[in-house]
Amino acid sequence: MIQFFFRRFFHVFPAFIGVTLLTFSLIHLIPGDAVELRAGERGIDPARHAEMKAEMGLDKPLPIQYFRYIGNVFKGDLGKSYVTKKPILEEFLTLFPATLELSLCAMIFAVLFGLPAGVIAGVKRGTPFDHTIMAVSLTGYSMPIFWWGLLMILFFSVFLGWTPVSGRLSALFWIEPQTGFMLIDTLLSDEPGAFKSALSHLILPSIVLGTIPLAVIARMTRSSMLEVLKEDYVRTARAKGLSDRRVILVHALRNAMIPVITVIGLQTGVLLAGAILTETIFAWPGVGKWILESIGRRDYPAIQGGILIIATLIIFVNLGVDVLYGIINPRIRHTH
Amino acid sequence: MSEMTSIPLENSAPPHPLKEFWKYFSENKGAVVGLYIILIAVFLAVFADYIAPHSPFDQYRDAILQPPVWMDGGSGKFLLGTDDVGRDILSRLIHGARLSLFVGVIVVTLSLAAGIIFGVTSGYFGGIYEVLVMRLMDIILALPSLLLALAIVAILGPSLQNAILSIAVVVLPHYVRLTRASVLSEKNKDYVTASRVCGSGPFRMMFAVLLPNCMAPLIVQATLGFSTAILDAAALGFLGMGAQPPTPEWGAMLANALQFVQSAWWVVTFPGLAILITVLAFNLAGDGLRDALDPKMKR
Numbered sequence: 001m002i003q004f005f006f007r008r009f010f011h012v013f014p015a016f017i018g019v020t021l022l023t024f025s026l027i028h029l030i031p032g033d034a035v036e037l038r039a040g041e042r043g044i045d046p047a048r049h050a051e052m053k054a055e056m057g058l059d060k061p062l063p064i065q066y067f068r069y070i071g072n073v074f075k076g077d078l079g080k081s082y083v084t085k086k087p088i089l090e091e092f093l094t095l096f097p098a099t100l101e102l103s104l105c106a107m108i109f110a111v112l113f114g115l116p117a118g119v120i121a122g123v124k125r126g127t128p129f130d131h132t133i134m135a136v137s138l139t140g141y142s143m144p145i146f147w148w149g150l151l152m153i154l155f156f157s158v159f160l161g162w163t164p165v166s167g168r169l170s171a172l173f174w175i176e177p178q179t180g181f182m183l184i185d186t187l188l189s190d191e192p193g194a195f196k197s198a199l200s201h202l203i204l205p206s207i208v209l210g211t212i213p214l215a216v217i218a219r220m221t222r223s224s225m226l227e228v229l230k231e232d233y234v235r236t237a238r239a240k241g242l243s244d245r246r247v248i249l250v251h252a253l254r255n256a257m258i259p260v261i262t263v264i265g266l267q268t269g270v271l272l273a274g275a276i277l278t279e280t281i282f283a284w285p286g287v288g289k290w291i292l293e294s295i296g297r298r299d300y301p302a303i304q305g306g307i308l309i310i311a312t313l314i315i316f317v318n319l320g321v322d323v324l325y326g327i328i329n330p331r332i333r334h335t336h
Numbered sequence: 337m338s339e340m341t342s343i344p345l346e347n348s349a350p351p352h353p354l355k356e357f358w359k360y361f362s363e364n365k366g367a368v369v370g371l372y373i374i375l376i377a378v379f380l381a382v383f384a385d386y387i388a389p390h391s392p393f394d395q396y397r398d399a400i401l402q403p404p405v406w407m408d409g410g411s412g413k414f415l416l417g418t419d420d421v422g423r424d425i426l427s428r429l430i431h432g433a434r435l436s437l438f439v440g441v442i443v444v445t446l447s448l449a450a451g452i453i454f455g456v457t458s459g460y461f462g463g464i465y466e467v468l469v470m471r472l473m474d475i476i477l478a479l480p481s482l483l484l485a486l487a488i489v490a491i492l493g494p495s496l497q498n499a500i501l502s503i504a505v506v507v508l509p510h511y512v513r514l515t516r517a518s519v520l521s522e523k524n525k526d527y528v529t530a531s532r533v534c535g536s537g538p539f540r541m542m543f544a545v546l547l548p549n550c551m552a553p554l555i556v557q558a559t560l561g562f563s564t565a566i567l568d569a570a571a572l573g574f575l576g577m578g579a580q581p582p583t584p585e586w587g588a589m590l591a592n593a594l595q596f597v598q599s600a601w602w603v604v605t606f607p608g609l610a611i612l613i614t615v616l617a618f619n620l621a622g623d624g625l626r627d628a629l630d631p632k633m634k635r
Contacts, residue, residue, distance in 0.1 A: 018475035029491050135366075138623075142615040144567055146574045147590055147608025154597050154604055165597075273480030277571060281594065291483070292575060295490040307487055311479050318478075 004326050012319050019311040023304045024069050028062070030300065078305035083297050088305035092287060097180025098168060099286035102278070103271045105202055106210035111264065114214040118221025122256075123248055125226060133218060140215035145274055149208040149281040156204060163200050166283035170197040209278045213267040220263045224256040231255075258328055265321030269314050360628035367624020373617035381434040388427035389415070392584040396422040401600045417602040420592070425602065428584035429610050435585050436566045436614060439500055443565035444558050446504040451511020452554070456542045458512070459519030470516070473509035481506040481564075482571055489577045496569075496585070499578035503568045507561055514557055518550035552629040559625055563618035570611050586611045 035044065035052045044052075053059045057068060072078070078088040114137075121133040157165045168182050169175065173194045175185050183202070186194040228234065229252055237251045275288035283289075287306065294302035351359070362368055380387060390396075396418060403410045404417040416426040454473075458466040476484065481503075488502035522528060523546070531545045572578030573587025581588060589607040596603040 014471055015474050015478050018471060019478060022475060026487060026491065138366075138619055139612070139616060142563060142567075142612060142619050144570055144574075144587070144608055144611045144615070146571060146587075147604075147611060150590065150593055150597060150604050150608065153594075154601055158598050269478075269480040273482035276482055276486070277574070280575065292486070295486055295577070298490075303487060303490055307479065307483060310483060314480070315478050 005323055008319055008322050008326075012315050015315050016312060019308060019315070020070055020073060021066070023308045023311075024066050026304055026307070027300055073308065078308065079301035081294075081302045082299045083294075083302075088302055089309075091290070091302065092306060092309055094180070095285060095287050095290050098182070098284060099272070099275050099279070099288060101181045101183065102202065102205055102209060102284060102286060103268075103275060105206035106208075106271060106274075107213060107264070107267070109206050109210040110213035110217055110267070114217030115221055115260070117214075118218040118260075119225055119248070119253060119256075121218065122222040122225025122229065130222075134222070137215040137218040140211045141219070143211055143215075145208055145211060146277045146281055148211060149204070149278060152204050152208055153281070163204050164197075166281075168198065168201050168285060169194070170201075173197060205278050205282045205284055208281070209271060209274050212270055212274065213264075216263060216267060216270075217260065221256065221260050224259045225252060228252045228256040258325070261328070262321055262325060265317060265324075268317045272310055272314065357628050361624050364624040364627055366620045367627075370617040370620030370622075370624065373613060374621060377433050377437060377614055377617070380430050381437045384430045384434050388424075388430040389413075390424040390427040392423065392428045392431040393582055394423065396424070398422070401596075401603070403600070404602050416606050417600070419589075419603050420596065420600075423582075425589075425606055428589060429586070429606060431584040432586045432589065432607070432610065433614070435496070435579065435583065436569065436611070439496070439503075439569040440562040440565045440618075442500050443504045443507065443569075444561045446500075447507045447511055447561065448554065448558055450504075451508055452515050452547065454508075455512040455515025456519055456547055456550075459516040459523065460538065460542050460546065466516075469512065473512050476506065477509045481568060485568060485572060486575070486577060489572065494572075494577045494580065496573075496579040496583065499569055499572045503565050503572075506568070507564055510557055510561070511554065514553050515550055518553060519546050522546055522549050556622055556626045556629060559618060559622035563615040563622070566611065566618070567615050 035049055035056070035058070050059070057065060060068070076089055078092075080087055081091060084091065117133050117137070121130040124130050153165055156162050164170065169186070173186070173191050175182070175189050175191065175194060178185050178188060182198040183195065186198045234247060234252055237247045242251075272288070275286060276292055277288070278284065279286045279289035280292060287310070291303065291306040291310075294306065350356070396414075399411075399414060399418050400422045401420055402414050402418040402422075405412055405415050407417075410417060414424050414426070416424075416429070418424055419428070454469050458469040479487075485499070485502040485506050488505060489498050492498040492501070519542075528541070528545060531541060536545060569578055570585070570587030570590075573585045574590050576588075576591055579585035579588045581591070586607045590604070593604040593607075
């Protein structure tokens, strides 16, 4: 098991190095250099230009610059934002809980509805029920989620007036951030109604962000169930006289879950990309909105750092899924 | 009994591949609907200049935010209403079909061509070259597609061309991996060995012998690639990182829509509906193609 883990770990290491190379070259591919960017349109005299370049270490050969960059990355130093002058890692970490909270809720929503829908569609294959679920999930899969978000606001916030349009919490409350997760922070605070406000702000963005994962999970669960229901052990279980419920929920679903777990893991990337759109629509103060704004402000260290952290995160989530997969299924652990 | 004795003889010959393909494809009703929608979209895109009732750029100052024809205050002049500067939404949508399909065609062509070249060569030659190519593709796959596309646009600057280029890069790994996998499974088959014995050079081996036998999954992926390309281009346009105003691009049309959520629902609704229907059509057709081209699915 440990050997399997290390083999997987060394497999992701080149990917991590590759991502650092990518983010490192990002800053060198932009037209003009970092000094000119900082100086802006005022321009800068050549002597001061060379001086600043030397200060920032940009006069060294590229390989040396790269190793210095890598060294700093491992020390947790991702540079400072051009705009706020704060360290990138600090900025990221203050915003990340908001994105994590939203993504987790979106994923819970997706699994909660996608999994049963997929199971039912698989069990009742070929019925109108199955066709409806599959049609709805293909529509969800094809959904431009930024538009979906606008529609949700149009219907639930404007037309019905049920939910707030944007943000994480009503302006009536001020909650001192403790964990960064608004749901937990509002529970810990003794402000009445704050938790309800946080929850109502979270519902629409979670549904919007969870739509595509929901569709993917439903489709995957259905096809996985169809595979498993054909297996001999399901027939054996039926022959033993077990109830339909037990055969489906215990014997079939447990084995059908293996590919579904992988798909859930792979949705991390989809969620983080979707977060850029969802956070923009709902003015959700998270990492996705921050990266988009950084691109707009040409704040290159922030873009560079943000991409590096998110890519690393995804690489490690995928590693986690791989390892989990190996734990569930010994056959995978022992093949190369 | 009489039915059994009169088995028609012509059935023993295999049907023409295209005929057989259509037989399986048309069994899937959704796929056929998708195909028809795609054909309509292509028709609208090609003849947009003749079909659209107005120019997509003309601003009718006396008809700003006019509702669709069936609502109070709507007029037959603007069937789906007008936007905040008085442009006809229907005409912009029709011209938008042209842009979206154009994006799809260019992205799929670029990524398919590059993907085939990298995929076939890495599958055929193997070795350190293959490792390098595949690791590079792994890195691209490790990043969320929209984030990577945004990063590329951040370097190159926001425009439709750069959006197309960045989406083509982002989807490239799918084609490379798919082509390589097919080449690897075909490489050791007898017909390939026979061709090698006959003295075929590497170029001929790769592109004339192997590639035609690897096309089925690529065709499916290319069809589904249209939907990804259209969706991503619209997302970039929505974020202001793709097509720039006043281009009638569906995503860009929604960029400022948030402020009209309260007052003019038609500005918000129709462009997104156009994206959804088009993307759904390509996904339906792609699913149908997969079923029709996959020999394992055939009974």
